[in-house]
Amino acid sequence: MKIIELILLLIFYNLVPLWAAFTEVPVALRILLTAVISVCWIMMLIRGEKAPVKSFRMRSLKRGLSLTWLTAASILCEWAVLVPYFILSQSGAVTKTFAVVMPLLAVLLTFTAAVIHTAVGSKQIKLHDYLLMFIFCGLFPLNIVLLVHLFKKARREYYFETDKAELDSMRAENEICRTKYPIVMVHGIFFRDWQYFSYWGRIPAALKRNGAVVYYGKQQSARSVHDSAVELKAAVMQVINETGAEKVNIIAHSKGGLDSRYAISCLGMDKYVATLTTISTPHKGCDMVDFLLDKVPEKLVNGIADRYNAIFGRLGDSRPDFLAGVRDLSASRMSVLNAEMQDSSDVSYRSCMSVLKNVFSAGFLPMSLSYLMIKRLNGRNDGLVSEESAKHGRFRLIEPEHLRGVSHGDTIDLMRENIRDFDVREFYTGLVAELKSEGF
Numbered sequence: 552m553k554i555i556e557l558i559l560l561l562i563f564y565n566l567v568p569l570w571a572a573f574t575e576v577p578v579a580l581r582i583l584l585t586a587v588i589s590v591c592w593i594m595m596l597i598r599g600e601k602a603p604v605k606s607f608r609m610r611s612l613k614r615g616l617s618l619t620w621l622t623a624a625s626i627l628c629e630w631a632v633l634v635p636y637f638i639l640s641q642s643g644a645v646t647k648t649f650a651v652v653m654p655l656l657a658v659l660l661t662f663t664a665a666v667i668h669t670a671v672g673s674k675q676i677k678l679h680d681y682l683l684m685f686i687f688c689g690l691f692p693l694n695i696v697l698l699v700h701l702f703k704k705a706r707r708e709y710y711f712e713t714d715k716a717e718l719d720s721m722r723a724e725n726e727i728c729r730t731k732y733p734i735v736m737v738h739g740i741f742f743r744d745w746q747y748f749s750y751w752g753r754i755p756a757a758l759k760r761n762g763a764v765v766y767y768g769k770q771q772s773a774r775s776v777h778d779s780a781v782e783l784k785a786a787v788m789q790v791i792n793e794t795g796a797e798k799v800n801i802i803a804h805s806k807g808g809l810d811s812r813y814a815i816s817c818l819g820m821d822k823y824v825a826t827l828t829t830i831s832t833p834h835k836g837c838d839m840v841d842f843l844l845d846k847v848p849e850k851l852v853n854g855i856a857d858r859y860n861a862i863f864g865r866l867g868d869s870r871p872d873f874l875a876g877v878r879d880l881s882a883s884r885m886s887v888l889n890a891e892m893q894d895s896s897d898v899s900y901r902s903c904m905s906v907l908k909n910v911f912s913a914g915f916l917p918m919s920l921s922y923l924m925i926k927r928l929n930g931r932n933d934g935l936v937s938e939e940s941a942k943h944g945r946f947r948l949i950e951p952e953h954l955r956g957v958s959h960g961d962t963i964d965l966m967r968e969n970i971r972d973f974d975v976r977e978f979y980t981g982l983v984a985e986l987k988s989e990g991f
Contacts, residue, residue: 612672618665726762739805752964808832836885900944
């Protein structure tokens with residue numbers, strides 16, 4: 552199909568030389584053929600393309616990739632047409648000018664269509680990628696290097712998403728994530744379980760496609776561990792009442808793991824929780840929090856807290872408490888809480904942790920700075936939590952071979968990024984499938 556489209560493109564590009572060469576063709580027929588070829592070219596630019604995944608986004612992304620290939624291939628082929636034409640043709644200067652201008656405009660429009668299709672379909676090409684391309688669009692050969700980079704990024708995304716969808720389709724009937732008890736996903740600090748922006752990115756949808764029954768903790772964004780645990784207890788009891796299940800499996804990220812442990816150990820929820828899986832949770836606290844609370848002026852800390860509480864009060868929190876939430880993450884405070892939160896023999900505890908490979912891995916300046924600080928204080932970390940602090944129960948370390956590493960935000964698919972050597976959706980699918988295999 553691409554070869555046919557390439558031939559169509561070359562014919563459209565070279566209508567001026569063609570009509571100059573075939574002067575015996577009647578004018579009416581030339582106009583008709585030009586109209587037909589032009590319509591075919593326009594349809595080629597705007598149409599979608601069949602993809603293994605029945606998704607408008609994937610069809611658009613595939614079309615963008617095809618048009619990018621066609622643009623590059625047609626430019627190369629056009630040299631083989633225009634060079635002999637200018638050498639051998641006896642046409643006048645005006646005709647030769649049109650013979651160059653028309654392909655240039657057509658190439659530009661074809662490439663523009665490729666960019667639009669790719670932008671509509673791709674979630675991995677970010678705003679900064681487009682900004683770099685715009686800034687350096689006229690700087691050769693850097694613009695070509697950036698263009699090739701974006702094309703490769705889009706192609707990797709297409710094949711990655713296609714393979715993922717096919718895998719989910721093949722195992723859909725097996726419902727590998729259909730656990731005995733429903734899953735309750737508990738978010739960390741500074742976030743809410745909003746309907747229109749998922750804290751967990753693409754993870755819940757992947758679990759549901761594989762049979763999981765998923766609910767959320769619904770605690771406020773920033774409160775003390777005790778207060779958040781009280782809210783979490785209410786959410787879990789609501790799930791128990793709605794589903795009739797005897798227990799739930801909790802998967803908690805960051806401070807959500809501490810909230811869950813407190814609810815289990817101090818609020819009697821051990822009777823209703825079968826397993827607790829914590830992801831990047833600071834079970835031993837964060838020495839960086841102690842350091843910052845000690846060094847940063849109290850007036851500045853209180854000012855930040857007041858501003859945060861005001862903003863999240865407008866966003867839905869009834870009683871946000873920035874300072875209470877942050878203080879409970881400190882190493883000194885966690886030494887006290889750990890003495891209170893004794894593990895229950897009725898609950899299976901397991902924990903997971905990722906690490907960054909270097910300061911450039913985080914991709915976010917504040918987290919890069921915190922990575923350096925925590926590395927100096929505690930060693931390997933994910934940008935917010937140290938490896939040693941995250942260990943609790945059965946422990947699993949996420950450490951891809953790729954130089955990038957996996958950050959604190961990557962473990963909840965914060966940026967919806969396909970990371971080389973680490974498929975976050977497949978990681979969670981594996982965690983829940985393991986729970987099912989163990990009878991939970």
